[in-house]
Amino acid sequence: MVSLEFVGVGVRYGRREILSGITTPPLRGGEVVAVIGPNAAGKSSLFRRIAGLTRGPGEVRVGSPTGRAPCYLPQDTAVNAVLTVHESVLLAKKQGGSWRVSDDELAAIDAVLRALAIEDLAFRSLGELSGGQRQLVSIAQTLAREPEIVLLDEPTSALDLHRQFEVLSLVRRLASERGLCVLISLHDLNQALQVADRVMVLAGGRLVALGPVAEVITPALLAEVYGIAARMERTASGAPYVVVEGSLKDAAAPRQSRAA
């Protein structure tokens, strides 16, 4: 069974402590966990810590039947303009493996491009893509590696509304159907409400809440963590969403300055 658990996890850059004392029950395969919090709260740093790209105290326990490491899609991805989309996804898939390419692997790449509705870009060079198209290719590269645990850092930040919805729906489906454990950092809390089962809230260098998304995202939490006045409404189908009413100005400042 795929799982991801944090025991006293922290992140430090030199002497600067960004996060500390993060302890959670196991996050499981099949689950989408949104990671939210203000700018500089440490969301990307936590992802880098999970991916082994930065250090800190504590232990990140990865449970993986195949021994596959978590697959991290960074917020900013470098682009090798010489490659085509298809080549770049193939390279990502073959990372660390043999250079022989099977028909099944080629079919898997086609399927990923189709799932993200970018098959028409397959033979375009990366250098001539728009920012949103490049973001979709980065997501394709990540999914082509067939991860069990996937860390998506603001994967929809450059996408139009329709593409945002499609990508989040795909992430949701992959978690449910293939048992992926997905951590996804998001600034749009309505996206978190749409896609996630649970939410981790980072602020002030700590984990301030972890729980079912609709229970954790409340006006009181938004006032405490973001310093905003907000209310919750429901769609016709009963799904909750956040309506921001205004700024509480000073409420978020003490927490943010502790995190910096």
Ligand SMILES: Nc1ncnc2c1ncn2[C@@H]1O[C@H](COP(=O)(O)OP(=O)(O)OP(=O)(O)O)[C@@H](O)[C@H]1O
């Ligand atoms: N490589 C680094 N070296 C030193 N400090 C860093 C490094 N990377 C990030 N930081 C600092 O760590 C803190 C957390 O940054 P991080 O990128 O993890 O936040 P975030 O929650 O992902 O922010 P955002 O929502 O703005 O993307 C910030 O104060 C940042 O300046």
